[in-house]
Amino acid sequence: MTALLLVDGLVKQYPVAGRRGGTLHAVDGVGFTLAAGRTLGIVGESGCGKSTTAKLVLGMIPATSGRIAFAGEPVTALRDARWRDQRRSMQMIYQDPMAALDRRLTVGEQLLEPLAIHGIEAGDAARRDRALSLFDAVGLRPELFGRYPHELSGGQRQRVVIARALILDPKLVVCDEAVSALDVSVAAQVINLLQDLQARSGIAYLFISHDLKVVRQVADEVAVMYLGRIVEQGRPDQLLHAPAHPYTEALVSAVPGMRPRRRERIVLAGDPPNPVDRPSGCAFHPRCPRALPRCRVEAPALRPAPDGRLAACHLVPADSRAAAA
Template sequence: MNTDAILDAEGLGRTFTRQPLLAERLLSLVGRRPDIPVARAVRSVDLSVRRGEVLGLVGESGCGKSTLGRMITGITRPTAGRIRYNGVAMDEMTPKARRDFTLGVQMIFQDPYASLNPRQRVGDILAEPLRVHRLARGGPAIRERVDGALAEVGLDPSYRDRYPHQFSGGQRQRIGIARALIVEPDLLVCDEPIAALDVSIQAQVINLFLELRARRALTYLFISHDLSVVHHVADRVAIMYLGQIVEFAPAAELFATPAHPYTRTLLSEIPSVRNRKRRFHAVRGELPSPLRPPPGCAFHPRCAFAMDRCRIEAPTLRAIGTGRTVSCHLFADERDPNDASVPS
């Protein structure tokens, strides 16, 4: 366990099954449980979020990033492993510690409109957690907290009387941020918080996150598929592929010298004004289904460096430097993948 971590995840996993009710019905009728495919969305993830840092979590759509984030916030229950908040495991928390965790870890969702109740005014949306958790008593005190939260995210306090549909996408995301901040959290799990916004608004919201971090000494788990954004905001970066962390490193080192072939391929395809004439390509192949993951290394069907060993033996995370780990047989064989180029 990391002593300076605000949150630790150890061996965290989550599986999903199809048609569980049908399976129970067949069990009662025929006396045996049918074989139902199991999707391993997250597979034995170890993750430590240090107090005051921005930890970026990067990967393609469908790799399990959002599921991991929802487990960390307590929205989704893990089927394996455990989570510690301020050194205390969730399954060992007292009622008070559980309440501190519920308030201390907040999530900002990708779709701001879907996360807001369309039947409630903004003022009522922001006031609800204050009333439920008794963080403020009396109408004037609650209204003062609501107005302060709106002002902090750059919205006029008079907007409290409007409904979510009366705002733009960027304004709705600011409301979502205000709702998370109003309970004074320590850790914000940001699940693709700018993916649904116009490009012209994304920079404004990113700057807001950075301002709030400096003002409140917040800790972020910043989930994104946009490496250029992660490069701008993150202190450390975890690369996720098919439910597993395949590389973990300080942001500056990862972007300067990526180790895992998947990371190298992702970084090579970041658009840049320096490569205006270059033709960019997506990572070759498709992300395998978590229902039927490939044997051995999950990335081997798409990897330019795949060996026979990669097809039968899954690599494990191993240290390749201070604060750096990678899951790749190229390093286990003491070979340096930076000596070769990743083909486009």
């Protein structure tokens, strides 16, 4: 399967000012691929690097090192003509629709604006017809077209944000906590909408969320991040029904209705380590209830397990066939 999006060895570091200085490792060696018409879910605690990864993928911020390729072309943060052409095919749905929308413009004007910027459709009437058609596709009534964001409900505003992300017919949409601010019923409607649009047009989604139940519903594959690194990656049924990494196991056990039978909830000790002062060895070992002496000195590589998933844990046996290859 050809990758629409390829991410390899992605690193983002920030220098820390002050007396002690140091370097904040926001993203540390992340890599994955995403094909057209597929959804990759990225989950993890706040501060694990999910949103930074999304911004790097879209070229919104420059990477410290690593490679990002979209449709075979490298992605950079240089705001040149090539970057603008790429961004036409790579869009983002933000968590807070009120922050993403301009309160001074009607929602219709905000849908028409990308068409004018990129010179799509000839004439105002053709652009308005295109925008109204998409308005209907996301379940919004035509009379809402001339309203301002504050005049709409939360679910309606989020649908406007989705419509604006889709107005240019993108191939990739990054959903950064796209339904976390919505109530359950509205979130379910938005998820169904995204899945319907994907089935019709083959859009690829990079779906970032802290809600494992939502990720289980929408994702074809799930990557679990901890302190800037992917620690486990595989199919949702693998990771969420039989987690291999102790961190994934703790995340799943904290979600009502997802905890495996006959297992108690796992309460991790302490907070995630400071990304400026990462622990030696496996970054999770200070909180891991099953840490080995080896975990304190040797950082595990993300490698294939016998069941096909990827795991960065000394407790998970490696696939002997992959090791031989």
